[in-house]
Amino acid sequence: MTDLAPPPNEAPPPITAPPTPGQLFRGMLQVALSSFGGGLSVWSQRILVEQNRWMSNDAFLTGLTVARLLPGPNQINLAVYVGASFHGLTGALTALAGMLLVPFSLLMAVGMLYFHVHALPLVDRVLAGMVAVAAGLALSMGFKILPAYRRDPVALLLAALVFVAMEGFHVRLVPLLLVISPLAMLWYWPRSLQEPRP
Secondary structure, three states: OOOOOOOOOOOOOOOOOOOOHHHHHHHHHHHHHHOOOOOHHHHHHHHHHHHOOOOOHHHHHHHHHHHHHOOOOHHHHHHHHHHHHHHHHHHHHHHHHHHHHHHHHHHHHHHHHHHHHOOOHHHHHHHHHHHHHHHHHHHHHHHHHHHHHOOOHHHHHHHHHHHHHHHOOOOOHHHHHHHHHHHHHHHHOOOOOOOOOO
């Protein structure tokens, strides 16, 4: 898999023209239909940044960070952020429709089927396998983001502190965010997007 950060001696590919609402809908639909069992962030980055070049890596990481800090599902927040950044309210609604329309319909159909077959042992084993796949996709996204911050020890320190607090001391997410988020924002507020703060 490719890294979110380009190699040091290689210029990032040029950003193309902003997508039309129709292209935005199809792009978000492609993201939604490409990911089964998780990994939407990976597919969002691949489709928005690598394939269509609608956004830079920095812009994508900014949107992903905002989406994860706000309440609600991360990918729904990201779709709204991306759509609004291109076409305002119309873009946000278009991106949201692309992300939700077909998957919601499929989910309703699969949900009705599940209630008829959920007692079968084979179904239980298949779902257990999908959980492992989803965990692998989440780890994959973490490793894709890591190179973008490898020269930023403060970002790595903040990530390590959050991990230790949640896993080692079982600190709940909301109180942790209320403490760590303001500190991170204060540290990075004057930072240029091109140069990590030393």
